Amino acid sequence: MEKISYQLIIFVFYFFLTIGFPGTASCADERPAWTLHPAKLAIGQVGLFSISDVPATRMTATFLNRPVYFHPASGSLAALLPVDISTPPGKYPLTIEYEHIHHGTKKVITIQVEVHPYEFPVEELTLPEKMVTFPEEILKRIQDEKEAVDAVFEETNMSLLWNGGFIKPVEGDIVGLFGSRRILNGEERSRHMGVDIRGKEGTPIRCANSGRVALASDFYLLGSTVILNHGQGVFTIYCHLSKAAVKEGQQVAKGESLGEIGATGRATGPHLHWGAVICGARVDPLSLIEATAMVAEMRNSKAN
Numbered sequence: 001m002e003k004i005s006y007q008l009i010i011f012v013f014y015f016f017l018t019i020g021f022p023g024t025a026s027c028a029d030e031r032p033a034w035t036l037h038p039a040k041l042a043i044g045q046v047g048l049f050s051i052s053d054v055p056a057t058r059m060t061a062t063f064l065n066r067p068v069y070f071h072p073a074s075g076s077l078a079a080l081l082p083v084d085i086s087t088p089p090g091k092y093p094l095t096i097e098y099e100h101i102h103h104g105t106k107k108v109i110t111i112q113v114e115v116h117p118y119e120f121p122v123e124e125l126t127l128p129e130k131m132v133t134f135p136e137e138i139l140k141r142i143q144d145e146k147e148a149v150d151a152v153f154e155e156t157n158m159s160l161l162w163n164g165g166f167i168k169p170v171e172g173d174i175v176g177l178f179g180s181r182r183i184l185n186g187e188e189r190s191r192h193m194g195v196d197i198r199g200k201e202g203t204p205i206r207c208a209n210s211g212r213v214a215l216a217s218d219f220y221l222l223g224s225t226v227i228l229n230h231g232q233g234v235f236t237i238y239c240h241l242s243k244a245a246v247k248e249g250q251q252v253a254k255g256e257s258l259g260e261i262g263a264t265g266r267a268t269g270p271h272l273h274w275g276a277v278i279c280g281a282r283v284d285p286l287s288l289i290e291a292t293a294m295v296a297e298m299r300n301s302k303a304n
């Protein structure tokens, strides 16, 4: 009889230790505070998720079957949440797993993130037929080049190189929107996977953030192209350059010139085609500027 009471006391003690004593204030251990900016994500957009008060070691997270990488940002942890352009609207879980810093207990937090539809614009363009219909050998070259570009985006585990907010690589009007459905010579052909920024031939193009040159090459459709790897799966793409001024493997700093505006590849006039890919998700690069502007503020406020 005495033995049973002893076991009961142990059980009750363990029970309260595990779930917390009733009536106590919310325990920071169990209730991390988080924010998402913007609060509602749309297809083809990237948001900034931040979380604080997580007593964690070995934290890993996934969203839409992609890894989510956290980095310290002013007392909290921040991560980019990209939504690929092909994602159907709906609610998707952001799953965060960690081990408790003190007692090693495995924890899982699941946050439902709403992904909203977005009506992408339709752009009708009339181009010379040779810019739309290609002979067999050119089609093969275009396909090979697409595969070479896609292979670059597979390196998603390089350490963080970007810091603070991404910047627009050239000043100038946006003349082609991300995600627009392109009707070329009356036929719907492809989605526009970047933004087109108008600029004069020879205008310097700035690196949107610090990183490493993952690719600098000439392509049939994209023309002279540079891809920067900013680490943690974040890439920015620059096309139709008159000439690239950087070499593969080179480290670059935010704001540094990587080349000049041109009209190489399939381009009707000088402009920069600028794209962004995050862990394989194709997103609007302008939303990357918006999402990371918050990171800059957080880091700056810490420095002030």
Ligand SMILES: [Zn+2]
Residues within 6 Å of the ligand: 176, 192, 194, 195, 196, 272, 273, 274
């Ligand atoms: Zn473009």
